[in-house]
Amino acid sequence: MTKFEEFKNKEKFLIDDKLFYPGISDPTLKPILTEKINFVADDFRKLADKGIATEKEYQDVIKNGLDSFAEIYLQLDTEDRERVCSYFEELMDIVGLESSDGHLNNFMYGFDPSK
Known part of the structure; x- marks a missing residue:
């Protein structure tokens, strides 16, 4: 769990x-x-603390977390949106989650190009 604290503190x-x-x-x-x-890091940590969180639960946290940026989305330039996504990817790496289920692509591009 120190990885979450390190992430939050940086x-x-x-x-x-x-x-x-x-x-x-x-x-x-x-x-x-x-x-x-x-x-979002706090939400990831809560799921990790459960010990039995599913990929879907993490993906729901990702979606909800990204949705929280809606009110300022238009104020973010492309590099800032990419950086937001890279922070989400760091959190995914902490828990070993390989897919955001398209949520990161939807945030970046407005659609999931893999579908």
């Missing part, structure tokens, strides 16, 4: 040359985005 939306991320486009959004991502 500063987010900083410049990341490995991901070619230039940093948050609008610094006023940083605390809002960080809070939303950390809430």
